Amino acid sequence: MSLFDEYRLNMTRRHLLARGSHLLGGAALASLLGQDSATAATASNPSGVPLALTHHAPKAKHVIYLHMVGGPSQLDLYDYKPVMQEWYDKDLPESVRMGQRLTTMTSGQKRFPIAPSMYNFQQRGECGMWVTEKLPYTAKCVDDMVFIRSMHTEAINHEPAISYMQTGNQLTGRPCLGSWTSYGLGSLNEDLPTFVVLVAQPRNVEQVQAISARLWSSGYLSGEHAGVSFRTGGDPILYINNPPGVPSEIRRKTLDGLQALNRRTLEQLGDPETRTRIEQYELAYRMQSSVPELVDLTQEPKSTEELYGPDIHKPGSFAHTALLARRLVERGVRFVQIYHNNWDHHGNMAGRMPDQCMDVDQPCYGLIQDLKRRGLFDETLIIWGGEFGRTIYSQGGVSKTNYGRDHHPRCFTMWMAGGGTKGGTIHGETDDFSYNIVKDPVHIHDFHRTVLHLLGFDGERFTFKYQGLDQRLIGVEPSRIISELLA
Numbered sequence: 001m002s003l004f005d006e007y008r009l010n011m012t013r014r015h016l017l018a019r020g021s022h023l024l025g026g027a028a029l030a031s032l033l034g035q036d037s038a039t040a041a042t043a044s045n046p047s048g049v050p051l052a053l054t055h056h057a058p059k060a061k062h063v064i065y066l067h068m069v070g071g072p073s074q075l076d077l078y079d080y081k082p083v084m085q086e087w088y089d090k091d092l093p094e095s096v097r098m099g100q101r102l103t104t105m106t107s108g109q110k111r112f113p114i115a116p117s118m119y120n121f122q123q124r125g126e127c128g129m130w131v132t133e134k135l136p137y138t139a140k141c142v143d144d145m146v147f148i149r150s151m152h153t154e155a156i157n158h159e160p161a162i163s164y165m166q167t168g169n170q171l172t173g174r175p176c177l178g179s180w181t182s183y184g185l186g187s188l189n190e191d192l193p194t195f196v197v198l199v200a201q202p203r204n205v206e207q208v209q210a211i212s213a214r215l216w217s218s219g220y221l222s223g224e225h226a227g228v229s230f231r232t233g234g235d236p237i238l239y240i241n242n243p244p245g246v247p248s249e250i251r252r253k254t255l256d257g258l259q260a261l262n263r264r265t266l267e268q269l270g271d272p273e274t275r276t277r278i279e280q281y282e283l284a285y286r287m288q289s290s291v292p293e294l295v296d297l298t299q300e301p302k303s304t305e306e307l308y309g310p311d312i313h314k315p316g317s318f319a320h321t322a323l324l325a326r327r328l329v330e331r332g333v334r335f336v337q338i339y340h341n342n343w344d345h346h347g348n349m350a351g352r353m354p355d356q357c358m359d360v361d362q363p364c365y366g367l368i369q370d371l372k373r374r375g376l377f378d379e380t381l382i383i384w385g386g387e388f389g390r391t392i393y394s395q396g397g398v399s400k401t402n403y404g405r406d407h408h409p410r411c412f413t414m415w416m417a418g419g420g421t422k423g424g425t426i427h428g429e430t431d432d433f434s435y436n437i438v439k440d441p442v443h444i445h446d447f448h449r450t451v452l453h454l455l456g457f458d459g460e461r462f463t464f465k466y467q468g469l470d471q472r473l474i475g476v477e478p479s480r481i482i483s484e485l486l487a
Helices: 002-017 023-033 033-039 082-087 156-168 177-185 249-267 274-296 302-306 318-330 349-373 446-456
Strands: 063-070 121-124 129-132 145-152 196-201 227-228 335-340 382-385 387-396 405-408 411-417 425-427 435-441 463-466 469-472
Touching: 063 156, 063 177, 063 318, 063 349, 145 435, 145 446, 177 196, 177 335, 177 446, 196 318, 249 274, 274 318, 302 318, 302 349, 318 335, 318 349, 335 349, 349 382, 382 446, 387 411
Parallel strands: 063 335, 063 382, 145 425, 196 227, 196 335
Antiparallel strands: 121 129, 145 411, 382 411, 387 405, 463 469
């Protein structure tokens, strides 16, 4: 036997044993129970997922994850600390800092002057959530949201922190939350990807962070679960349209030839990635008709602009991507990831924060109201937040009208809405300096486990076999479901 044939047979046997360990038992059970019982065992629940594939009935059918890249300042948005006005330009007490490691941006400072927020806050809604004056639209829907003011992480720099927030690990190369969702729930629309990524263009680009496809990689999961990135200008997906002079009949014939070659490779090697390639070619062909209709906003009523704001007509703006997110979940896409950059406010907070808030404020409000009026809010989980928070002390100089803030992993604020969450909930507290958590800490693994629970999965049992281990999004350290956030 040649080495090639031996490799082919070994791969096939390995896949059979790994993926078909319960095949005979399932067949025997079906024959004992009868066809009707076997069909009932895979009956779909309201999320469109066979009950056999989830650990319990899910509350959320879709996820729209709005990631504010750079780390929004909780102190200037949601974590109101009025007592800090009395501490202006005083040094942060060592009893508060407690030797926390610093980034290289501020580790050389001789002092750490406290910079109270320059913005006014008001309590809004029946829940009484304090919200900055820069988010007037968001303030109108706080009773639809759950606020977590006690998020914390171990990562202090952007690349590992964003990876940690998205994949549950500071090292890149693991599947992200969107990929796990695709793996667990599958598709509701054969003509669109299960997991779509949009990168919004901020109006202020003073200090943007690198965003790469590593963040929406499927890691060790099958390639079909990776995010599909839609461009914000020109064709949403490169090469989705036929080249000039190439009719659809020729494109179809070309794909048929490629499929025949791929199927032969699949028969020879039994490699599941080849099957993924076959399916992705076919999906790309079907998207030639589904994507142009998806991104055509001309049929949207005037009321849509009133909800999201006039920026919906600017391709690539946050408002435009938020509206596309609604249109995607409306058509059955499971997970939509939106990245919005330039929240890394090391300096010039006065010049940058208003622009950032203007970008996201009305579109977030519009997205919630739009999902409500279309009956999608209760089944769509919206997540808003960054990878860490910002420090109470100023980076560099400080004044009452401008300052900068360094990275702060010990506490930051995120919010969620819809998808089985308990609107109007305010969870967790920080000290007077918004530096340390004093009540109800929430780690990233707790957050991920709670999201998985809303999607119908037990985070401890939701695994994928890789390198001899049962890999999990939540890792191996203890975690808990934040039950206080659930409806």
